[in-house]
Amino acid sequence: MSSRLSLRGFLALSALRTVNSLSRGTGRGSGTVAGGRVGLAIYPKLLNDLSKNRQVILVSGTNGKTTTTALCVAGWGDKVCSNATGANMPAGHVAALSGSSSPHVVLETDEAWLPVALEATNPRVVVLLNLSRDQLDRATEVRSIAERWRSALSKTAHDLVVVANANDPLVVYASESAKNIRWCNIETPWTSDAVSCPKCTQSIVRTSGSWSCVCGFTKPGCVASVSGSEVRIDNETVQTSLSIPGQFNVGNAAMAATALDVLNVDPSKSLTSMKSVTAIAGRFAVRTWQGRKIHMLLAKNPAGFDALLQSLSPGTDDVWIAINARIADGKDPSWLYDVSFEQLRGRKVWCLGERRLDLSTRLDYANVTYEVVNDLNSLPKTSDTTELLANYTAFSDWMQRTTA
Amino acid sequence: MKIALIYPELLGTYGDYGNALALSQRSTRRGIDVDVMNVSITDELPDADLYLLGGGEDGPQRLAADLLKKSSLKQRVANGAHVFAVCAGLQILGTSFCVEGNDAYEGLSLVDVETTRGSVRSVGELLSQVGENKMVGFENHGGVTTLSPGIEPLGTVLHGRGNNGHFDGFVTETIWATYAHGPVLAMNPWLCDEVIAKVTGNNLTPLKTAADQLYAERVTSLSSR
Numbered sequence: 001m002s003s004r005l006s007l008r009g010f011l012a013l014s015a016l017r018t019v020n021s022l023s024r025g026t027g028r029g030s031g032t033v034a035g036g037r038v039g040l041a042i043y044p045k046l047l048n049d050l051s052k053n054r055q056v057i058l059v060s061g062t063n064g065k066t067t068t069t070a071l072c073v074a075g076w077g078d079k080v081c082s083n084a085t086g087a088n089m090p091a092g093h094v095a096a097l098s099g100s101s102s103p104h105v106v107l108e109t110d111e112a113w114l115p116v117a118l119e120a121t122n123p124r125v126v127v128l129l130n131l132s133r134d135q136l137d138r139a140t141e142v143r144s145i146a147e148r149w150r151s152a153l154s155k156t157a158h159d160l161v162v163v164a165n166a167n168d169p170l171v172v173y174a175s176e177s178a179k180n181i182r183w184c185n186i187e188t189p190w191t192s193d194a195v196s197c198p199k200c201t202q203s204i205v206r207t208s209g210s211w212s213c214v215c216g217f218t219k220p221g222c223v224a225s226v227s228g229s230e231v232r233i234d235n236e237t238v239q240t241s242l243s244i245p246g247q248f249n250v251g252n253a254a255m256a257a258t259a260l261d262v263l264n265v266d267p268s269k270s271l272t273s274m275k276s277v278t279a280i281a282g283r284f285a286v287r288t289w290q291g292r293k294i295h296m297l298l299a300k301n302p303a304g305f306d307a308l309l310q311s312l313s314p315g316t317d318d319v320w321i322a323i324n325a326r327i328a329d330g331k332d333p334s335w336l337y338d339v340s341f342e343q344l345r346g347r348k349v350w351c352l353g354e355r356r357l358d359l360s361t362r363l364d365y366a367n368v369t370y371e372v373v374n375d376l377n378s379l380p381k382t383s384d385t386t387e388l389l390a391n392y393t394a395f396s397d398w399m400q401r402t403t404a
Numbered sequence: 405m406k407i408a409l410i411y412p413e414l415l416g417t418y419g420d421y422g423n424a425l426a427l428s429q430r431s432t433r434r435g436i437d438v439d440v441m442n443v444s445i446t447d448e449l450p451d452a453d454l455y456l457l458g459g460g461e462d463g464p465q466r467l468a469a470d471l472l473k474k475s476s477l478k479q480r481v482a483n484g485a486h487v488f489a490v491c492a493g494l495q496i497l498g499t500s501f502c503v504e505g506n507d508a509y510e511g512l513s514l515v516d517v518e519t520t521r522g523s524v525r526s527v528g529e530l531l532s533q534v535g536e537n538k539m540v541g542f543e544n545h546g547g548v549t550t551l552s553p554g555i556e557p558l559g560t561v562l563h564g565r566g567n568n569g570h571f572d573g574f575v576t577e578t579i580w581a582t583y584a585h586g587p588v589l590a591m592n593p594w595l596c597d598e599v600i601a602k603v604t605g606n607n608l609t610p611l612k613t614a615a616d617q618l619y620a621e622r623v624t625s626l627s628s629r
């Protein structure tokens with residue numbers, strides 16, 4: 001790897017490794033991101049140097065980027081360098097790249113940092129999944145993110161291939177400035193953030209399977225599409241059998257396979273390999289807590305919650321929902337009113353987490369039966385697997401509480 | 405009671421559906437008939453007793469203001485219709501507001517208030533004293549709103565920023581406006597009931613809902629900060 005690095009880069013990398021071993025020794029987190037920060041402080045071009053002569057895929061979007069990154073890694077096979085811990089900003093990218101010399105790299109990238117990562121890593125493929133409201137109190141207005149992506153992608157080279165979701169008008173707006181785009185027809189039920197056209201603010205009109213605006217902005221033609229569990233890329237159709245649930249994950253797999261297809265990995269091969277992805281940092285895992293089996297489902301924002309609610313198997317089973325509003329969650333839980341909890345009517349919801357009263361109020365107004373859980377010992381015991389939906393820090397709390 | 409939710413595709417950023425939901429649930433549970441109409445930007449403004457205006461980002465806010473200027477809203481308010489507005493909706497009701505920089509954009513001039521761009525964004529929880537009650541909510545906006553003499557603020561800020569750090573929103577005979585976005589009526593059952601009582605002219609029977617507990621918890625938590 002040293003052949004890729006300048007002297008400054010080499011010194012930065014040595015400092016990074018020192019910090020890594022120090023912070024591991026003192027037990028302060030994994031240390032790798034701290035090391036990445038130090039490395040970048042010493043040598044800002046470290047990310048550029050570490051990316052040289054490698055094939056890089058960047059994955060970004062509001063929802064599904066951790067999962068899609070894992071699907072890309074599994075689909076590529078061999079040894080792939082990736083920021084599997086979800087540290088998706090430059091320091092995390094440096095940490096991942098300095099920890100592996102594999103020529104194949106997949107980096108999950110925070111939406112706000114995509115322009116920086118594009119410039120620094122010179123990727124072969126960028127996968128753009130979706131854009132929706134997330135963590136409102138950080139004032140990341142989704143439209144301004146789309147604007148920044150558009151501007152960054154307009155400056156990229158011809159050989160960069162953008163794999164983008166054609167059903168999300170904000171993603172299409174952001175992507176269309178790139179020179180080489182492979183549009184994917186992925187089911188995207190969440191439309192509340194792109195009801196007005198990103199180009200002219202008039203209404204986006206949706207017809208079955210398409211969308212358009214009076215200004216001429218419309219859904220582009222696609223090279224890849226999903227139908228049930230079937231994925232079609234160009235003229236090849238592959239039957240998928242993923243181990244992770246939800247129609248949205250078939251869409252994520254289709255986009256991952258479309259990206260890998262650019263790098264000459266055959267879709268039938270990559271999609272088959274993706275079956276090995278069973279749980280990503282606990283997401284979708286079935287874990288154990290006090291003799292109960294718990295299906296761990298993470299959703300960080302309204303679009304994610306809606307997708308998960310739709311993926312619940314039909315029936316009247318109880319559902320546990322845990323909501324926090326710490327900094328990492330966004331401190332404003334108003335988004336609960338943007339989730340269609342009405343679809344839980346007929347079930348009983350056990351309200352957990354620090355903002356369980358915000359949740360119970362929302363459910364009461366939705367006429368959904370609920371119980372506020374002030375004492376975890378009052379949770380019912382059942383032999384069935386319980387579905388637990390949780391937002392970010394509430395999910396972490398339950399990861400710690402439960403065992404594999 | 406006929407409720408019109410104005411342009412939810414433009415003004416619906418922060419859980420603003422919560423206000424329509426709380427109004428309709430708290431009325432229905434008392435046997436008051438409610439009809440909630442979603443008004444799309446291509447629709448004529450329908451006849452309604454109460455018009456709801458939500459929050460929105462800059463571009464959509466400007467378009468909503470343009471459409472409302474051309475609409476019958478001002479006439480309908482003059483004829484006695486009520487308005488409940490939050491955040492960007494509050495700004496639109498005034499004489500001018502700022503979007504995309506510091507250029508003033510013309511509002512509806514329904515109320516003589518003016519919004520300029522503040523030096524910082526106001527983000528976080530809001531607690532204000534509204535008459536004898538406390539109001540809790542969340543704000544997220546970059547505006548500073550100045551009320552002309554004679555215009556009453558809705559509340560006095562106890563925590564957070566509101567219009568300017570001292571007062572939040574404004575209130576007239578038929579209009580309520582606050583910087584607390586989205587589900588402010590869901591979180592403040594007494595305020596929601598006050599709006600329903602005023603709009604329908606009914607004396608409301610007490611109603612117990614899950615919101616009572618949330619409201620009590622937020623008031624306690626914010627009062628101690």
Ligand SMILES: [Zn+2]
Nearest residue numbers: 197200213215
């Ligand atoms: Zn348009």
